[in-house]
Amino acid sequence: MAKILIVEDDPDMVTALRIPLEANGYEVFTAVSGEEGLQKVKEVGPDLIILDVMMETTTAGFQVSLQLRSPDPKSEYAPYRDIPILILTAIHTTTSLRFGPDEAYLPVDDFVDKPVDPDVLLQKVRALIERAR
Amino acid sequence: MGLSQVLNCLAAAAAKVLSMEVATVLLLEETEDRLTVAAVYGVDARQPVGVQFVAPLTPSPVILVEDARVDPRGVPFPPDLVSAVCVPLGVEGRLLGWLCVYGPRPRQLTLEDGERLKALADLGGMAIQAARGLADLERIELSKSQFIRVATHELRSPVTVAQSLVRTVLKGYTGPLTEQQQEIFARVAGRLDFLESLVNDLLDLAASRAPELAEEEGPAAVNASVGRAVLLLQPRAEEKGVSLTVHPCREELAVWATEEGLDRIFVNLIGNAVKYTPSGGRVAVSLSREGETARVEVADTGIGIPETSLPRLFEEFYRAPNARRFDIGTGLGLAIVKELVDRYGGRIEVESKVGEGTTFTVAFPLWRPM
Numbered sequence: 139m140a141k142i143l144i145v146e147d148d149p150d151m152v153t154a155l156r157i158p159l160e161a162n163g164y165e166v167f168t169a170v171s172g173e174e175g176l177q178k179v180k181e182v183g184p185d186l187i188i189l190d191v192m193m194e195t196t197t198a199g200f201q202v203s204l205q206l207r208s209p210d211p212k213s214e215y216a217p218y219r220d221i222p223i224l225i226l227t228a229i230h231t232t233t234s235l236r237f238g239p240d241e242a243y244l245p246v247d248d249f250v251d252k253p254v255d256p257d258v259l260l261q262k263v264r265a266l267i268e269r270a271r
Numbered sequence: 272m273g274l275s276q277v278l279n280c281l282a283a284a285a286a287k288v289l290s291m292e293v294a295t296v297l298l299l300e301e302t303e304d305r306l307t308v309a310a311v312y313g314v315d316a317r318q319p320v321g322v323q324f325v326a327p328l329t330p331s332p333v334i335l336v337e338d339a340r341v342d343p344r345g346v347p348f349p350p351d352l353v354s355a356v357c358v359p360l361g362v363e364g365r366l367l368g369w370l371c372v373y374g375p376r377p378r379q380l381t382l383e384d385g386e387r388l389k390a391l392a393d394l395g396g397m398a399i400q401a402a403r404g405l406a407d408l409e410r411i412e413l414s415k416s417q418f419i420r421v422a423t424h425e426l427r428s429p430v431t432v433a434q435s436l437v438r439t440v441l442k443g444y445t446g447p448l449t450e451q452q453q454e455i456f457a458r459v460a461g462r463l464d465f466l467e468s469l470v471n472d473l474l475d476l477a478a479s480r481a482p483e484l485a486e487e488e489g490p491a492a493v494n495a496s497v498g499r500a501v502l503l504l505q506p507r508a509e510e511k512g513v514s515l516t517v518h519p520c521r522e523e524l525a526v527w528a529t530e531e532g533l534d535r536i537f538v539n540l541i542g543n544a545v546k547y548t549p550s551g552g553r554v555a556v557s558l559s560r561e562g563e564t565a566r567v568e569v570a571d572t573g574i575g576i577p578e579t580s581l582p583r584l585f586e587e588f589y590r591a592p593n594a595r596r597f598d599i600g601t602g603l604g605l606a607i608v609k610e611l612v613d614r615y616g617g618r619i620e621v622e623s624k625v626g627e628g629t630t631f632t633v634a635f636p637l638w639r640p641m
Contacts, residue, residue, distance in 0.1 A: 148428070154435035158444045228431065253434030253467065256442050 140267050143167045143184035145175035145202060146226065147193040151252075155188060158256035159263065172198035176205060179218050185267050189246070190226045199225060203246050222247045222266040226254070274402040278310035281370065281395040286312050288391055289356060289384055291372040296360070296395075298368035306368060313373075333358050333385030338377035354378040358389045362396040370395060412480065419477035426470045434463045465599055472603035475535055476587070479610035486529045488615075490638045493524040493533060493565050497556060500537035504545055512550035515541070520558035524565035526635040528615040536611050539604040540569045540631050546598055547629070548573035564634045575625035584621065585609040593625065608633075 142159055146152050147170045156166050167182045169175040171194050179187065187206075191199035203223050206215045213219075223246040247269075248262050272280075278296045286294035293313035297306040334357040336342050357371040370392040439445060441456045448456065501517055508515035526533075544554040552572040559566045576584065580591035588602040612619045617635035 148432055150432045150436060154432065154439055157439040158442075161444045228427065252431040253438065253463075254431075256435075256439050256444055 139163055139165050140185040141165045141167060141182055142186050142188060142263065143169065143175065143178055143182055144188045145169045145172065145178075145193070145199070146188070146190040147171060148190075151190070151226075151254075154254055154256075155259065158260055162260055164263070172202045175202050176215070179206065179215070179221070183218070184221060185270065186222050186224060186263060188224045188226065188250075188263075192228065220270065222270050224262055224266060225249045226252055228252050272398075272402065274399065274406055275310070277395075277398045277402045279312070281391070281398065282310040282312035284395075285370050285372050285388060285391055288387055289372050291354070291356070291374045293352060293373040295371050295373075296368065297371065298360075298399075299366060309368065333382070333389060335380040335382075335385055337380050340377075351375050354380065356380060356384055356388050358385060358392045360392045360396045360399070362400045367396055367399055416477040416480050419473060423470050423474040423477065427467070427474070430463060430467050430470060434460065434467060437463060465601075469601045469603070472601045472607065475607045476603055476610065479532070479535070479607050479614065486531055488527055488529050488532075490525045490640075491528045491530045491533050493526055493567060493635070494520060494558060496530060496533035497537050497541075497558060497567060499534055500541050501556065503538060504541050507542075508545045508554065511545065511548075513545055513548050513552050513554055515545060515554045516556070518555065518557040520560060522560050524558060524560060525638045526565050526615060526617070527638045528611075528635070532611045532615065536608050536633065537567070537569075539608045540567075540633070543604060544569050544571035544573065544629070544631075546600070547571065547594060552628075560637065561634075563637050563639075565637050566632060566634045568630060568632045570628065570630040572628040575627055576621070576623040576629055577625055581621065581623065585619075 142164045144152055144155050144166060146155070146168070149170075152168055156168075159166050167178055167184060169178045173194075175187070175189070178184075189199045189202055191197065193199060195201075203225070205213075206218055206221070206223065208215060208219075210216075225246045225248075227249045228251075247266055250259050250262060278298075282294040282296050285296075286292065294311070295308055296310040298309040299306055334355070336344075336353075336355040339353045339355070352373040352375055354374040354377055355371060357369050360367045360370050370388060372388065437456055437460045440448070441453070441460055497517065501515060505515055541554065541556060548554055548571045554569070554571045554573075557566075557568045557570070559568075574593050574597055576591050577593060580589075583589045584591070585605050585608075587606045590600055590602040594600065609619060612633055612635075615635055617633055619634075620632045621629065622632075623629040
């Protein structure tokens with residue numbers, strides 16, 4: 139059973155993510171801050187990380203992804219560098235046409251827009267875990 | 272014109288009026304107990320000059336100094352300036368500051384010289400008052416926009432969480448729903464989606480009114496922006512059975528704007544056209560260059576806009592009666608479009624006939640590299 143770590147400070151958003159994931163057999167772990175997220179990565183060794191951007195600071199999620207993907211070979215997170223990261227974005231898509239992770243700046247693998255569509259979430263989660271294997 | 276421009280113009284005009292080399296504008300600070308140099312003409316910020324010279328903090332008559340070296344008033348002057356005319360800058364009997372001009376040589380000065388400078392100072396006083404009023408208004412507008420931005424961000428978050436939760440139920444992840452539950456949750460989802468678009472539109476409107484909140488403007492391609500908007504809206508048009516076509520322009524149409532702003536304009540205009548065109552209808556988007564203008568025309572065969580609604584079309588929250596009956600909407604889209612078109616120096620026109628269709632035309636001045 140694949141393990142998924144959700145790093146998100148809004149408990150209701152965690153619920154909205156957890157329900158479809160658990161309904162599809164994923165084992166879900168949670169953290170409510172960037173700091174706790176990094177700690178849980180080491181504890182749990184997840185197969186995928188779902189990361190909110192705005193938590194204790196407006197860029198806490200980016201900081202987490204930057205730490206996890208640090209190119210420094212001595213980084214304490216080096217063993218976790220290849221865990222796929224799915225980021226939750228709050229940029230509204232009705233009029234904003236350019237969004238999503240920019241590889242030059244943001245070391246993440248894919249994004250899911252808020253409000254989250256559970257079908258889209260599952261599809262992306264499946265694809266990323268598949269790819270990482 | 273901003274306050275600093277007004278002050279610089281005033282200093283330059285003062286020096287020219289009396290053919291003197293240096294001019295300063297001194298303004299009373301808010302506490303009214305000190306004068307500071309607000310603008311200098313003719314030398315590099317020769318600040319001590321004016322401040323040393325003009326002591327009176329209340330309206331006083333014109334001060335003439337023909338040769339400071341022999342002036343009995345013992346006015347402190349820098350070595351290279353010896354003559355001066357200073358007049359109070361006032362408006363409605365209130366002292367705002369002083370307007371002073373200086374020369375490097377002794378000079379015979381008459382009361383008429385003082386009067387000529389005073390006439391300019393009276394106009395300058397009014398211009399300063401107007402510029403200050405405008406700056407106050409801009410500050411209020413900006414803080415209003417900032418408030419809206421913070422408020423909408425705070426509103427958006429709970430709305431998107433509620434939408435996400437409702438979707439897990441609606442899509443059956445919490446177990447099967449009865450037909451009635453399904454219908455009720457669908458209505459809740461619909462209301463939340465509307466609330467989300469309202470919050471997004473308010474955010475866009477706030478951003479369009481405060482350039483400080485938006486990306487910096489620069490050359491932006493109209494062709495690419497229209498392409499992105501059509502790509503986004505094509506699925507919606509197909510779903511509705513509305514044909515959405517583009518007549519492109521082979522030339523690159525660059526205008527001075529932001530890509531984000533252009534996208535908002537075209538997503539709103541083309542989105543409206545698709546929305547208010549019933550199944551089987553057509554939406555045609557045409558790009559062209561006319562002289563030094565980039566033109567985009569969005570023509571639909573939709574429900575049209577009643578003539579009585581046309582003058583109010585760009586008002587916030589205004590929606591034409593037939594539009595209200597036809598579909599939901601926030602009534603903010605065209606207000607956003609108008610703000611942005613104005614900001615980029617463009618024009619927007621609309622022609623419409625109820626039951627036949629609507630054509631919006633936007634035109635922007637083309638940007639040319641220097």
